[in-house]
Amino acid sequence: EVQLVESGGGLVQPGGSLRLSCAASGFTFSSYWMSWVRQAPGKGLEWVANIKQDGSEKHYVDSVKGRFTISRDNAKNSLYLQMNSLRAEDTAVYYCASGLWFGELFDWGQGTLVTVSS
Amino acid sequence: EIVLTQSPGTLSLSPGERATLSCRASQSVSSTYLAWYQQIPGQAPRLLIYGASSRATGIPDRFSGSGSGTDFTLTISSLEPEDFAVYYCQQYGSSPPTFGQGTKVEIK
Numbered sequence: 001e002v003q004l005v006e007s008g009g010g011l012v013q014p015g016g017s018l019r020l021s022c023a024a025s026g027f028t029f030s031s032y033w034m035s036w037v038r039q040a041p042g043k044g045l046e047w048v049a050n051i052k053q054d055g056s057e058k059h060y061v062d063s064v065k066g067r068f069t070i071s072r073d074n075a076k077n078s079l080y081l082q083m084n085s086l087r088a089e090d091t092a093v094y095y096c097a098s099g100l101w102f103g104e105l106f107d108w109g110q111g112t113l114v115t116v117s118s
Numbered sequence: 119e120i121v122l123t124q125s126p127g128t129l130s131l132s133p134g135e136r137a138t139l140s141c142r143a144s145q146s147v148s149s150t151y152l153a154w155y156q157q158i159p160g161q162a163p164r165l166l167i168y169g170a171s172s173r174a175t176g177i178p179d180r181f182s183g184s185g186s187g188t189d190f191t192l193t194i195s196s197l198e199p200e201d202f203a204v205y206y207c208q209q210y211g212s213s214p215p216t217f218g219q220g221t222k223v224e225i226k
Binding site: 035037044045046047050059060061062095101102103104105106107108109110111 | 151153155157161162163164165168174206208209210211213214215216217218219220
């Protein structure tokens with residue numbers, strides 16, 4: 001059974017940093033594109049970033065470019081999102097998701113809440 | 119970026135009725151890269167349809183997808199109580215991947 005478990009969310013002040021993690025199991029992690037998708041409270045879904053199987057390609061939505069960095073450790077079956085210079089508008093539940101191709105989101109974790117507030 | 123517009127915003131129906139949800143793209147989307155998701159409040163989204171018309175594993179056959187180019191449709195042939203939720207379309211044929219704003223299917 002595919003499992004994606006996010007962690008690392010919490011309350012952070014504007015301008016602060018946070019690192020999210022996603023632990024994967026039940027599938028061959030190194031064979032899948034991995035993505036982060038977020039959902040602000042009461043709002044819709046927004047794709048944030050993704051990374052190719054071997055980490056050679058990384059893509060970001062414009063609003064996080066230069067502030068967020070996606071990475072992965074295939075030996076640890078883990079995905080990460082380093083978030084710097086956080087803003088109030090980054091407040092959201094962050095989901096990790098897996099897929100075979102760019103942008104595919106076949107399986108999802110349960111999400112971790114990030115709140116940016118003073 | 120490709121903008122996806124879903125309609126209607128809210129669909130009020132009774133169990134057993136047919137639901138038809140629309141997703142219109144601002145430019146042509148390859149059918150290969152069009153997906154639909156279901157989100158029940160408090161839960162993560164779940165993939166229903168990929169490639170515009172292929173059901174994901176474990177998805178009941180009352181869910182079907184169709185369309186091409188700029189117009190796509192999700193149909194639920196006969197609503198079950200567990201189908202009342204928010205539905206999102208997504209394109210992932212061009213970067214960035216984008217979602218529609220969602221259609222809420224509520225109990226009438």
